Amino acid sequence: MSQDEAGVDLETSLGYLLKEASSALRAAMEAVLRPLGMTVTHYSCLELLAQRPGLSNSELARGAFVTRQSMNVLLQALERDGYVTRPAEAPVGKVLPARLTPRGRRSLAKASAAVRSVEVRMLSGMTDAEQSAAYAALQSMIRSLQTPSS
Amino acid sequence: MSQDEAGVDLETSLGYLLKEASSALRAAMEAVLRPLGMTVTHYSCLELLAQRPGLSNSELARGAFVTRQSMNVLLQALERDGYVTRPAEAPVGKVLPARLTPRGRRSLAKASAAVRSVEVRMLSGMTDAEQSAAYAALQSMIRSLQTPSS
DNA sequence: CAAGGTATGTCAGACTGCTGACATGAGTCA
DNA sequence: TGACTCATGTCAGCAGTCTGACATACCTTG
Secondary structure, X not given: OOOOOOOOHHHHOHHHHHHHHHHHHHHHHHHHHHXXXXXXXXXXXXXXXXXXXXXXXXXXXXXXXXXXXXXXXXXXXXHHOOOEEOOOOOOEXXXXXXXXXXXXXXXXXXXXXXXXXXXXXXXXXXXHHHHHHHHHHHHHHHHHHHOOOO | OOOOOOOOHHXXXXXXXXXXXXXXXHHHHHHHHXXXXXXXXXXXXXXXXXXXOOOOHHHHHHHHOOXXXXXXXXXXXXXXXXXXXXXXXXXXXXXXXXXXXXXXXXXXXXXXXXXXXXXXXHHOOOOHHXXXXXXXXXXXXXXXXHOOOO
16 A cells, blocks of 8 residues: 655645645544534534524525525424524514524533534644634635636 | 624634635535536546556545545446546455546546636635645644544 | 454445525515 | 515435445554
8 A cells, every 4th residue: 555655736736735624624523523413514503503693594504504405404403303493484584593492502512612622623733823824814715716717 | 684794703713714715615616617527526536546647446535535435436437437447356455556548638637727727716815925824724734633632 | 374453345225415496575676 | 566686495306425334355463
């Protein structure tokens, strides 16, 4: 087995490195969330609702980077299991504002601590200046990519 | 619709920003690869083979951040359609080294140009120094995350 | 040399998330 | 007011990926 050959172009690509970092972060989050019976999207949904109560299904989907269809499936399960509540009828339009139940809040507390430990570990080798630089760089990439190419 | 409310904790999290950037990159890549009938993993496989001919199924899987089972499904399809060749029997052990066919190389050429344009766009707003800083930061994150927490 | 551990390729089943599609409600403009 | 556009919630079908499992080949270690 050739464990690690000399790096080529892919190794110098920021895009590839971004994917690698994101993949590592996701794997680390899955590892700590699995014992709690949670997926990353599941956790993201709860965390979003804790920080911004009343978000709609579509808003949650955007915040968790999935489609609103996928988020809808998740929300229905969370509602069925009593982690989240949504009014039976929309107070205005079709938008159904979702909120955490006490049970949802308890469930999130554990997950939140686990995820925070992952983030702390991820940042452990970086100075504050490096973190700021990374923050600015990532925001710049996002801004450039959001502009449609065509 | 509350388009963009005041940012909260999530907005200041490097982990969240990393996920956002990765998601934006993936979406941009999918957008340019779709007209070519290619998925991101599909492209990644071809690109890896172009830069390191003879990679095995498992090595390709690691390089594309999927399981070896998933990569195997893809490789079989690519082999069936004549983009890739693998020897019928392993020259040594069970490892089957894969190689691009001329057809695979032609297919990759178009995709590669499309993906490169995305990366150029992503980096358009950053100076060389910022790119270097981002590079170092991402590598640091990867290194810290690869160390198991337990 | 035998035994355990590790890595590989592959098959099968299950699942998650996505695309496509529809009806409905809200804002916009002539 | 009526037509148009856009966003939302939801249903159905599909593609890609994952987990689980098995047989096999290499590499250590006693």
